[in-house]
Amino acid sequence: xxxRAGARRWALRLAPVAAVAVGIAxxxxxxxxxxxxxxxxLGALWRGAFGSTDAVLSALLPRAIPLITIGLGIGLAFxxxxxxxxxEGQFYAGAVAATWIGLLxxxxxxxxxxxxxxxxxxxxxxxxxxxxxxxxxRFGVLEVISTLLLNFVAxxxxxxxxxxxxxxxxxxxxxxxxxxxxxxxxxxPGTRLHxxxxxxxxxxxxxxxxxxxxxPGFQFRATGSNPVAARVMGGVNTRRVFxxxxxxxxxxxxxxxxxxxxxTSFALFQSLSPGYGFTAIAVALLARLDPLATVxxxxxxxxxxxGSSAMQREAQVPAVVVWVAEAVIIIAVLLSxxxxxxxxxxxxxx
Amino acid sequence: MDLDLLTGFLxxxVRVxxxxxxxxxxxTMSExxxxxxxGIEGAMLAGALAAALGGAAGGVWAGAAAAIxxxxxxxxxxxxxxxxxxxxxxxxxxxxxxxxxxxxxxxNRQAFGAAGVGLTLPTFPALPIPGLSRLPVVGQALFSQSxxxxxxxxxxxxxxxxxxxTRWGLELRAAGESAKNSRAAGVQVTRLRTMGVLIGGGMAGxxxxxxxxxxxxxxxxxxxxxxxxxxxxIVVLGAWNPVRVLGAALFFGAAMALQFxxxxxxxxxxxxxxxxxxxxxxxxxxxxxxxxxxxxxxxxKEESEG
Numbered sequence: 001x002x003x004r005a006g007a008r009r010w011a012l013r014l015a016p017v018a019a020v021a022v023g024i025a026x027x028x029x030x031x032x033x034x035x036x037x038x039x040x041x042l043g044a045l046w047r048g049a050f051g052s053t054d055a056v057l058s059a060l061l062p063r064a065i066p067l068i069t070i071g072l073g074i075g076l077a078f079x080x081x082x083x084x085x086x087x088e089g090q091f092y093a094g095a096v097a098a099t100w101i102g103l104l105x106x107x108x109x110x111x112x113x114x115x116x117x118x119x120x121x122x123x124x125x126x127x128x129x130x131x132x133x134x135x136x137x138r139f140g141v142l143e144v145i146s147t148l149l150l151n152f153v154a155x156x157x158x159x160x161x162x163x164x165x166x167x168x169x170x171x172x173x174x175x176x177x178x179x180x181x182x183x184x185x186x187x188x189p190g191t192r193l194h195x196x197x198x199x200x201x202x203x204x205x206x207x208x209x210x211x212x213x214x215x216p217g218f219q220f221r222a223t224g225s226n227p228v229a230a231r232v233m234g235g236v237n238t239r240r241v242f243x244x245x246x247x248x249x250x251x252x253x254x255x256x257x258x259x260x261x262x263x264t265s266f267a268l269f270q271s272l273s274p275g276y277g278f279t280a281i282a283v284a285l286l287a288r289l290d291p292l293a294t295v296x297x298x299x300x301x302x303x304x305x306x307g308s309s310a311m312q313r314e315a316q317v318p319a320v321v322v323w324v325a326e327a328v329i330i331i332a333v334l335l336s337x338x339x340x341x342x343x344x345x346x347x348x349x350x
Numbered sequence: 351m352d353l354d355l356l357t358g359f360l361x362x363x364v365r366v367x368x369x370x371x372x373x374x375x376x377x378t379m380s381e382x383x384x385x386x387x388x389g390i391e392g393a394m395l396a397g398a399l400a401a402a403l404g405g406a407a408g409g410v411w412a413g414a415a416a417a418i419x420x421x422x423x424x425x426x427x428x429x430x431x432x433x434x435x436x437x438x439x440x441x442x443x444x445x446x447x448x449x450x451x452x453x454x455x456x457x458n459r460q461a462f463g464a465a466g467v468g469l470t471l472p473t474f475p476a477l478p479i480p481g482l483s484r485l486p487v488v489g490q491a492l493f494s495q496s497x498x499x500x501x502x503x504x505x506x507x508x509x510x511x512x513x514x515x516t517r518w519g520l521e522l523r524a525a526g527e528s529a530k531n532s533r534a535a536g537v538q539v540t541r542l543r544t545m546g547v548l549i550g551g552g553m554a555g556x557x558x559x560x561x562x563x564x565x566x567x568x569x570x571x572x573x574x575x576x577x578x579x580x581x582x583x584i585v586v587l588g589a590w591n592p593v594r595v596l597g598a599a600l601f602f603g604a605a606m607a608l609q610f611x612x613x614x615x616x617x618x619x620x621x622x623x624x625x626x627x628x629x630x631x632x633x634x635x636x637x638x639x640x641x642x643x644x645x646x647x648x649x650x651k652e653e654s655e656g
Contacts, residue, residue, distance in 0.1 A: 330441065
């Protein structure tokens with residue numbers, strides 16, 4: 001019995017690893033079917049992520065920052081049963097706010113300007129998520145649809161901003177002016193790795209403590225697993241929990257947009273995000289919505305993202321193809337969870 | 351308003367509405383069976399690429415057939431994971447859409463090069479219906495469209511008949527209202543739902559084909575731009591009824607065609623405002639429609655094998 005329980009625990013731990021392996025295998029197959037050389041492409045992918053210290057510090061880790069940050073928020077929302085598919089839009093809302101405020105703070109001391117920029121980004125992400133909250137609680141519109149549609153609105157907003165109010169001073173390129181030094185996150189000298197990583201890791205630990213040791217954390221989990229029971233038996237205000245969870249996840253995504261502008265790109269432009277808001281769904285699901293595991297999972301997907309850019313440069317494979325791997329990983333995790341739940345069900349009924 | 355301008359606007363509204371109509375009618379079938387499939391965005395995109403590939407190789411009909419096949423294949427994956435295995439429908443659909451974006455991006459680059467397809471694809475020509483197309487204003491809008499648009503119109507009564515006048519439709523709707531009770535009554539819920547999803551996928555694929563072969567004339571990465579998701583909103587607005595879905599699709603077609611109208615009028619308003627109009631209208635109409643119309647009771651619920 002104990003041997004079997006042990007084996008089951010190991011299977012549980014290995015499931016995400018297996019999911020990733022299947023994801024990579026299907027990616028190789030997809031590359032082959034589409035007519036690329038999988039060896040060449042995957043080799044470039046590996047080198048782009050782990051090939052050198054520079055690859056790790058300037059390509060992999062900087063991409064992990066938005067993925068972990070957004071992934072934490074999505075994990076939080078999903079745990080409370082709020083299906084936020086709009087992180088991409090909330091990220092852009094944060095990026096727009098960070099750019100706008102950052103450009104105004106040129107003369108400020110960095111110690112003040114950077115926190116103000118990040119706070120603005122967070123607030124903008126939260127504000128972008130508040131419309132879906134209102135639509136759900138007031139009108140019953142599923143947040144899945146509303147958050148998703150607002151992604152397109154946010155992308156159009158960025159498009160307008162960089163050709164309108166926030167366009168660079170010469171009015172030639174569709175991008176903003178570069179942020180003043182005061183509004184930029186400090187980085188490790190000689191690399192693109194910025195302070196956002198430390199902040200994201202800190203947030204992960206805080207969230208872990210929140211879920212593990214606090215009453216609201218417990219209420220979040222209760223609402224997500226069975227809203228009716230949480231409301232009726234547990235006296236939880238599930239509407240408030242829903243609003244808080246979706247709002248907070250929007251805040252996280254907005255903050256990630258702030259990190260990106262203030263730490264990596266230093267300017268606003270279209271396609272600033274290579275789909276971080278969607279990839280972060282895979283990040284959160286692979287981590288089974290656990291904050292600490294989200295860090296590991298975020299690093300893994302950052303490796304895929306960093307590698308995919310190298311793959312596009314070296315093997316002329318469109319970077320977007322890694323979404324195939326992400327899709328497979330999400331589905332593999334879903335299936336393994338579904339099967340486990342079913343087996344547990346069968347055991348109870350037997 | 352200038353009459354020619356109005357005529358042109360209505361004609362483009364109907365043309366733009368056609369892909370939405372196909373996808374929304376298909377999704378109606380799926381949702382009537384109790385399954386919400388966000389993967390139809392991916393199915394539509396796969397259909398669009400397949401239409402471009404098939405169209406380039408063997409003409410418009412080959413393109414349309416390839417598109418249906420591609421849509422069915424994507425939704426088959428969805429059915430296996432979300433209906434057979436009973437995984438979360440929303441997340442499965444999102445994942446499949448992501449996967450379709452990645453795969454179509456890769457295949458497109460390899461098949462047509464970094465520059466894209468260009469304008470070499472054959473397209474469905476406008477097929478004016480003798481007599482009717484000469485009617486003022488509506489003649490151009492409704493009766494001088496491509497064959498695919500007429501096919502979309504024909505699908506409306508056909509879907510209605512399938513849903514409300516056949517035993518299959520009755521059982522499908524029952525499965526959507528209560529999987530448990532339907533099972534008890536001997537209805538094969540899983541099989542019916544799978545069929546609903548596959549029809550939905552094929553129709554979404556056809557929607558992608560009409561986008562490429564009767565509207566844009568080329569394929570581009572991510573070209574569906576959320577039309578599959580808008581179709582899902584159209585289903586809600588159309589109260590899961592094919593006839594009302596037609597009305598909702600035309601309404602959204604008009605909203606999307608507004609940007610062409612305003613471009614030709616040359617107003618000073620930023621064009622992005624017209625780009626977002628359909629999405630904002632979707633949200634506004636959902637806020638008005640949700641709750642006032644009855645969704646299938648078991649829509650989106652995960653099924654425990656019973």
